Amino acid sequence: MRHPAYNFWHQLSEHRREFELKEFDNQESRDFLKYFKNYLGKHSQKLETQEENFINDQCPGFPWLYKMACVDICEKKLTGNSGMTPWHIDVKGMFNKVIKKYVGTSEQLECLKYIAEKPTVEMNEVIDKFGNDVIEWLASNRLVIQLEGHKYAISWDIYRDILNGKEEPFIPFIYIPKHPIGTVIKFFNLIKKQGSKGMPISKVVETSGYKKATINNITRDLYNFGLITRERNQFIAQDNLGNLGNFEIADYLANQLEKHTIIKTIYEKISPGDHMTLSKFRDVVANAPYTKESLNPKTPNDNAARIISWFCFAGLLEYRDQWWIFRPKGHGKDKGNLNNGDVGQLSLFDDLGNDVL
Structure with a gap:
């Protein structure tokens, strides 16, 4: 038996419009958070500045990630838990909470996994295999969506990847510290x-x-x-x-900073034991993909100076002989050392010219 919506969906084919949801730009991100703040306000809750900064810093334009972060914050606020996941978004953990909340039977989970095996699945195929009730439940809770051509698909590509057992997606870590x-x-x-x-x-x-x-x-x-x-x-x-002492704190930070876009770019350019100039390092920082909020293109020296102090303290880079940035074998000599950890003081870059090769 065909799903009751089958004929209706077919009739809409000449009237509906479908849009590809691309990454948010800065204005769209602000608009999204504005709606979220209004929603919280209706429930006598407030999005703290620190929470808003966290979302903007950790969700680099991905609509699905903004949604997951806001849902996580909202649920914690409405249940009286004000704590937030530190430093990164636990995508798989949040997805598991969605599954726990909305998927109540083994048939519903099997249906999700079945649809996830392909980019799209024919509507009749899904209904014949799992029945109307199962697919209606998943669709009403926005875990699956109906597409043109009478097909079903998992609502977000990230959900499909997790259901198929793929590794948790890499989310670029792009935050530039505000201070050394x-x-x-x-x-x-x-x-x-x-x-x-x-x-x-x-x-x-x-x-x-x-x-x-x-x-x-x-x-x-x-x-x-x-x-x-x-x-x-x-x-x-x-x-x-x-x-923990400074060395252990440096270890803790190294586990995060090694995922930073800048470090990944540098490690692609130089092998352990090799080096680049401060000028080249500054170029990597200036050209990395940041939001306008996280990087002011007029001050590449300032941003490079701040972030290098973190990398050296974490033992991921070494500063030597005034001009050279080394990728250490093992950890850097200044790991956990605050006396030399702020090697990226602004003065180091004041006279840095592009003629230094």
């Missing part, structure tokens, strides 16, 4: 000393002597790298980092 590593670790240690009770924003301002805007940028770095969480107006060091 030394400044950020100083603040981290300040917050860490307060233990599980955390430190209120007002106290951070009072203790540090910095303006609130500066502190917001520093805590944005801490937040994006999963060094702290924020609960209401309290900053709290991550539980598993409270007793």
